[in-house]
Amino acid sequence: MPIEIIVNATPHETRIAILEDHVLVEFLIDRVDQERIVGNVFKGKVNAVLPGMQAAFVDIGLEKSAFLHVSDTVGVTEEFADLMEMDDAEGEPAARDRRPERFQPIEDVLKKGQEIVVQVTKEPIGTKGPRVTTQISLPGRFIVLTPQSGHVGVSRKIEERPERQRLRSLVGEVAPAGLGLIVRTAAEGKTDKELMADVKFLTQQWKKIEKSAEGARAPALLHRELDLTTRLIRDLFSEDVERLVIDSKADHKQILGYLKSIAPELFDRVKLYKEETPIFDAYDIESEIEKTLHRKIWLKKGGFIVVDHTEALVTIDVNTGRFTGQSNQEETIFLTNMEAAKEIARQLRLRDIGGIIVIDFIDMEKESNRIKVVDSLRTGLKRDRSRTKTLRVSELGLVEMTRQRVRPGLLHFFSDPCPHCDGTGKILSLASMANKIERYIRRAAAYSNERRLRIVVAPDVRDYYLGEGLARLRQIEKELRMEIEIVEDEKLLRDDLRLVSLTSNEDITEQIAY
Secondary structure, three states: OOEEEEEEEOOOEEEEEEEEOOEEEEEEEEEOOEOOOOOOEEEEEEEEEEOOOOEEEEEOOOOOOEEEEHHHOOOOOHHHHHHOOEOHHHOOOOOOOOOHHHOOOHHHHOOOOOEEEEEEEEOOEOOEOOEEEOOOOEEOOOEEEEOOOOOEEEEOOOOOHHHHHHHHHHHHHHOOOOOEEEEOHHHOOOOHHHHHHHHHHHHHHHHHHHHHHHHOOOOEEEEOOOOHHHHHHHHOOOOOEEEEEEOOHHHHHHHHHHHHHHOHHHHHHEEEOOOOOOHHHHOOOHHHHHHOOOOEEEOOOOOEEEEEEOOOOEEEEEEOOOOOOOOOHHHHHHHHHHHHHHHHHHHHHHHOOOEEEEEEOOOOOOHHHHHHHHHHHHHHHOOOOOOEEEEEEOOOOOEEEEEOOOOOOHHHHHOOOOOOOOOOOOOOOHHHHHHHHHHHHHHHHHHOOOOEEEEEEOHHHHHHHHOOOHHHHHHHHHHHOOEEEEEEOOOOOOOOEEEEEOOOOOEOHHHHOO
């Protein structure tokens, strides 16, 4: 499967598109004013220990304190183990039982005011601050250094046993005393010299962090993760990538300089884009990015899926849409679900959707078809760099899954909640707004002596009262023996209104509000 990496770099932001078979599957973005902090190492100060939550809050110098769970203070954490692609079948630490009782109580581990070294594992999301761990991990191109673990492990994605044994033996011999090393997937087939150079570099990096921590006063930044482009080269740019195209001369030069020291054999795969047409337009990427903000995603056969974000989870609904099939209903539904499963796997990566996800596939009668659809979804997720877990179809016909979330998804990164609807995507209907206005008028009649009112509303509400709502207005005027004038204010939103006395010209809205 040909993989291409397209980079659009400007002074304000860097955007990276990853294409598989010329289809956009992943989109990464860094902005100057929205710095990514995952991977950064801080010296922080514990400002609260919460035994009831078995967690602590740590001041690392950001607007919000970082959250540190007891499970992230000892051993190798679940997030780290999966991130490093470790294989517990070979004896390395992997996903663990994270129940608090499995660990020493947080109040015995940390005290308020204590200074500790932590690393950010999750960006601040919504109202939550960043999540941190005391288990530091420093990734190189082929090796990950884990200073506190002392373990030697090999990525589970390296499947050949002789190669696993070679790498384990080599890394075990060069591992610094007391430090852990994890062999990354990219190390497969690499020489002893290349791996040892990585170990040496990472060991020196850790010593610098230790030295900085000794003299630093909390909160302080001890180590900053690489910028997005360099990090991409380190983690993704390998022999599997057909080419990397970038439109910035400065970044092109920087990439070649970085490759010179780690992978000079990949020089020829880095191309500088020089055409006048914007690079993302030339590769038909811009239009795909625009679609990531849409709820509805159309499928090639005519069906569609709808993605909705809620506070607790993300729901995905599958519909046949315009697809009517050619044989029978079960076959039509099955084909729609199969196509949707593949597209959902792509959208999760592309939109960087994380947390709990519930998928409502169209109901299928055959158990074999349900199994095939879930298998297709899991197959599509195999290339996802984030950890996922997918359950079987539930009794309600739903597929529940989780996807590792370390940063806000693209929707949250690109947008703010609508100030009109407060992020719900809904506003009051005109009929509901008319009822609201009439309740206010009746309240004014009951709680004040006003009999002459001006109602100030949004333009579309005034238009409603000039048309089909006019009879309602005249009826309430007659019933309450009031004179009512409806005027518009272009600055008001649909569900806003003001009541003004025509007698005194005084705004009386607050007097009669709930």
